[in-house]
Amino acid sequence: MSHFPRRQGWVAGLFALFVALFIITKLIQPAYGSGDFGSLARAVLPYAFAVAAQTVVVIAGGIDLSVAAMMALTSVTAASMMAGASEEYALFVVPFVLAMGFVLGAVNGMLIVVTRVPDIVVTLATLFVLQGAALLVLDAPGGAAAEWLKGLISGTVPITGLPDSIDAWVPKALLVLIVCLCIIWIPLRRSRLGLSIYAIGSSELAAFRSGVPVARTRIIAYALSGLFAAMGGLALTMSTGIGAPIPGPYLLASVAAVVLGGVALGGGKGGLLGPIVAVFVLRLVRTDLTLLAIDPNVTAIIEGAIMVAVVMFGAFITMRGRQQ
Amino acid sequence: MSTTAITPVPFGRRVKRFMADRPLIPLVILLVILVVILQILRPGIVNERWIANTIKFAIPLAILAGCQTMTMLTGGIDLSVGTVATMSAFIMATQVVNQDPAVAFLLAMMPAVLIGLVNGIGVGVFRVHPLIMTLGTSLIGTGCLQVYQRTVIASGAKIPDFLAWLGTGLTWGIPNALLLFVPLAALIVFTLARTGFGRLLYAVGDNERATRLSGVQYWQVITALYVISSVLAGITGLLYIGLIKAPSLSLAEPLVLPSVAAAVIGGTSIFGGRGGYTGTIIGALILTVLTTLLTILQMPEGARRILFGLIVLFVTAAYLRIVEER
Amino acid sequence: AGKYTIGISNTVQGNGWREEMVCAMKAQALASGEVAKLNIAHRNTDAAGQLEDIRNLISAKVDAIVVNPADPAGIKAGLEEATKAGIVVVAVDQAVTEPSAYIISNNQEQYAYLGAKWLFGQMGGKGDVFYMRGAAGASADSDRDKGFKKALAEFPDVKVAQEVFTGWQQDQAKQQMLSFLATGTPINGVWTSGIDNVIVDALVESQAPLVPVVGADNAGFVGQLSSVKGLVGAAVTNPGSIGGAGVTLALQILDGKKPAQQTVLVEPQLWENATEEGKAKLKAAADPSLSPEWPVSISIPDWTTYTKEQIVACKGPGE
Amino acid sequence: MTTTPLLDASGVAKNYGAVAALRNASLSVLPGEVHALMGANGAGKSTLVKILTGAIPANAGRILIRGEARDIRSPAAARRAGLLPVYQEPSLIPDLDVLSNLRLTGTPVEPFRAWVRELGIPDLDIRDTARDIPLAVLRVLDLARALAVEPDVLLLDEMTAALPANLAEKVLEVVRRQGDSGRAVIFISHRFVEISALCDRATVLRDGETVGVVEIVPGVEEKIVELMLGTRIVKTHVAARSAAQKAAPAPAQPRLAVRNLRVGTKLNDVSFDLADGEVAGVVALEGQGQDELFSALAGSIRPSGGTIEVDGQTAKFSHPIDAIRAGIAYVPGDRAEALAMQRSVRENIALPFSAALRNWGPINMRRERAKVVSAIERLQIDTRAQGEVQRLSGGNQQKVTIARWIAADARTILCFDPTRGIDVGTKQEIYHLVRELAGNGKSVLFYTSELEEVQRVCDRVIVIFGGRVVDIFPVEEADEPALMRAAYGLPRGAKADIGILADPTANASDAPGATP
């Protein structure tokens, strides 16, 4: 099938890269096992949500520089609310924080629509605002997380009918990731709203003329981004048990993984699977570098070089494709 | 379609149109307002010394924002300027211990040229998105700098007197840095307005296909542009080390996001084809004064950041409104 | 020569203090002769990223992990897993909440208290102080704030004229200082959270009165205390070489020599240039050959055995 | 008349800053009518269509649909009210496949497929991404998508401008049937042939104002032109070029010699010569390889075989700059492809000067100004809005693309459908200009989708079909039926009925230019 888009090829390539890296990891450290894979899944979790948040807006033709700050704010909010509270109270905190991310994301979108300032500038401004708000909530790392929340991402899930040796390779963190993303992404992808998000990213004018409510769609895209970022913030609180008001390195990582995942900056193209696989690849590279005990200063060079090389390679393929 | 204005245009609209035709005026007005607020909050602060300080700190920001302005005109962005400036500053400070200053200078500018070249080739030839390309090279550059730091830990660092004089010195109350900045700014403004290269930057940012049909070789323009941007960043690094007098591995990084903000506030379109350097200079001044203003205000750090973000957003939005009036 | 593999996890990169800490770890590992290989995860990241690094070190099957925690509580889960895997865990510089981990740390609260108390004394127990903090939200900063507030409570006539966060950034601190000086607000002293030499520069450059300044024992500042005419000030030690001490502690535990308590605190010292005795100490400590951002206290008696050449060379075993 | 109009707009006004694009436009369309909307470039036709369909808001005006006042604020609202436009630019989402595009607009798929087949595209794969579909087909898909929801009023903005004759003809048939079935169509075109073959009435706009509504009867063209141009005195009747204007006999060495040129699968084996002082017309249906031919000659794409000789020297072009250095300039049909829209007229015209590496330095403003001004004067560009090219009307934009090469003094100009969507007055100016260039010894390769232009401008005709040159003949033999037949790959002598456009009795006498 000639339509089988080039994108799928890209994702398949990334997946092959992941498998190759996995084999390399096994060669470096023969004892690398299911427990270590669980560690990888837990490390991936906050990055994956950050990347999902970035992916939605990039597909809609925008960019969100406030992803990491949003994660910080939602994380400190959750951690400070749960500090000293009962386990059951967390049942209320989780939806509250998710709703907060959704609303703040929508505010981002509304600011872009109303002020007509380019998204990159608006989200740069909200980056400062959200950072400030996080500092007002907690001026130093602190807070707590309910035990059941922390338990949600540690260990593995026993699946009936599967031998333990396979079970062990299904860490809870991975399952949480898949469930959270699929619950939102799959229905979205199939709905008219999903199409509209791709449409405004591909050509805003054409989308408007096709009757797509451009402003509303953009706001929803940013709201979804906020929702994913809030999940990322919760993931941070779940894995560390605290909230930290200073944003982590998730902004740059999310942009890098989005591009590695085959989502064009500029919008309209790509999916969520590619960026998520890209996150796994990047995290596994990190693991391998640690296993090899490579000079820490060299790792930055290698990570940067991988990013540049892979993107240049992608650009090169596209160019070749266009020439034919 | 010519219209003859039959009904008298209301005063408000006239003012708006006047400002829209001269987009620098609202920016200057905003700058003055900020200074006045500062003076009201802290009577006496606006004196010769304060002005000199503000200019000293605005200059490195303004040069880096110049890099952003030029790259943004072509629809790009250069996020590696922070790393490049830091590298040249750090290399200068460590090499000057054992080398002739001229040699140290050449060594310091080498990574700048190299990173600019790689950026230019990535963006111009391979068509990698500038955001990703410059982010990648800045990661690589930071890594290299850290490896380099290991090799020079023993030799220590020194700030050449000339750079210290340029960075911090005053002559008759006027910062010496202006000696570097004024010609540089004039050169950038002239390049953008009155040279073929400047024209090409605007045209490429506006419609790349059209320029191709007119015989423009995109990669040449882009490569030259990113090399120039990097060299400017390198020079900024040298100036900045003269001002701060303490080499560190993240010296100029904090200037990167503000440099983008300064260019945007100054009216340069992030999508390319529109903008100029004069606005950017005022944008840099506005940000510098704003930082002072927020430092002076006694409020929690969190609230200060919120205010900073809101003001940047508000200024950009208001400015766009005014300019769109055209 | 050695038999152990030691993992190191640090989350701030490019900062002079942290670089010295890592070099001290390498130098100590080399000097001890007991370490075959160091596995260093040293980068800018947050608690979640550090968890990832710690887990990767567990996967790499190291014998001990020396960690400068991004947050005391945030990496508890990782440290617990490490202990379960039979790995010795030592936290340096800051405490951790994981009970199985050993801690060897500079006393941050004491650091601030000592400097502030000296400063307020110099100011004659009254007047206005410019309070230049570190990074908003960092735990070392909030610990230091506690110490500073404690000293402040002892001097009811001292007022904070202005409180700023320097973010531990040289340029930001200098700009804040210059802006503040330009306001003409009189101050009687400056307390800094370790970004010190640029503050002295700013005072000198703007020809403002040289009020007492408290900083850390960074090479640049220590040099200034002896060389800048009319400057009264004090450097409070905050040795980055605590990293070397951490390695020593880890090796002791691996060798079966467990310390009496879980937590070992290294108390800071204060070197001032107001007295002849203090001046002599400063002179002895000053080391212009070091990078100005490096603390001059490059070793901790009883805990580190490397030479200055070794820490400056910054080479670990096998390098 | 007692029937209520389906659509009745009056007093519509629209300002862009100080410029009034529309002042007082009105338009009334009855059921069962194909209604032409006419006007010179910049009269405001497109703007009116956009207002009627909610794509832009009006500053004033009243719109009644079936006698009821409706406030149409968005294209979606217009859809609900039964108004469906096909704008000048394709409005399919480039990165979605056709099927998703249909889902996005809620268009039923089966009727759409039926219409697509009807409109002459039998082999469409609806899983194709819109970006990969040629422009002409996209326009047809746009139309089919509109037809599939059975709109009450269909608004077609220069629908046929970019279409090859075969597709245009199908479109006209379908539009006619829409009218016959009791719906209404608003039809914008600068081609009188189409208007007279298709429309019942015409509303004429001038300077943003409705200046008249006329019934289309034979001979009404004169009146329309008068209304359109107002006091502008334009000689609309230029006789077919007289023998005196004919180019001098070709010199021994041609300016451009193309031999066995091949590009991928689209263009195989094209050979012809172009002499100094000659205008050679290229005639082809859509997608016969003419795009590739022009792109290869302009250096935009690399040919896969054959040679191009310039002044007897073999030339290899790997970038347009190589062609430009050889004195060959390319004027694309799509203005958006050639102009930096936010820059001034002056900068756009001067672009080729600053493009060359050696001209990156300071600009000699005086010299540049002189060159630009003389080019502007020569083309009579309306420069009132010269600060930004995007504020010029379509026709003036087109002139800027040509002015650039006149200022650069290019020796050979490749014009690809330069009069696409341009009013009659401006067209005449462009014909004149092309002849003048030839008179000065320049050579021009001239592709046009309007066959009657061939006779007005060209010395020779090169007919391309299926990627090959099938015929080359002098302009004297190039009447429209002959061209039409040749374009379809039929032998020149044969007579075959190939549709209304080729039927000499149906249109040759209607076309304003054809009557001497």
Ligand SMILES: Nc1ncnc2c1ncn2[C@@H]1O[C@H](COP(=O)(O)OP(=O)(O)OP(=O)(O)O)[C@@H](O)[C@H]1O
């Ligand atoms: N954005 C704008 N700013 C200023 N003037 C504009 C703008 N858009 C259109 N105009 C002016 O409004 C007038 C009407 O333009 P419009 O494009 O609607 O005419 P038109 O009838 O479609 O002509 P054409 O056939 O050339 O496209 C023109 O004179 C044009 O210059």
Ligand SMILES: Nc1ncnc2c1ncn2[C@@H]1O[C@H](COP(=O)(O)OP(=O)(O)OP(=O)(O)O)[C@@H](O)[C@H]1O
């Ligand atoms: N909402 C708008 N805001 C600003 N400018 C607009 C707007 N709508 C249209 N224009 C401008 O008006 C000009 C006229 O465009 P229009 O679509 O009427 O036809 P055209 O491009 O001139 O083609 P043609 O000559 O065939 O009509 C364009 O340059 C466009 O940029």
Ligand SMILES: [Mg+2]
């Ligand atoms: Mg039009």
Ligand SMILES: [Mg+2]
């Ligand atoms: Mg128009």
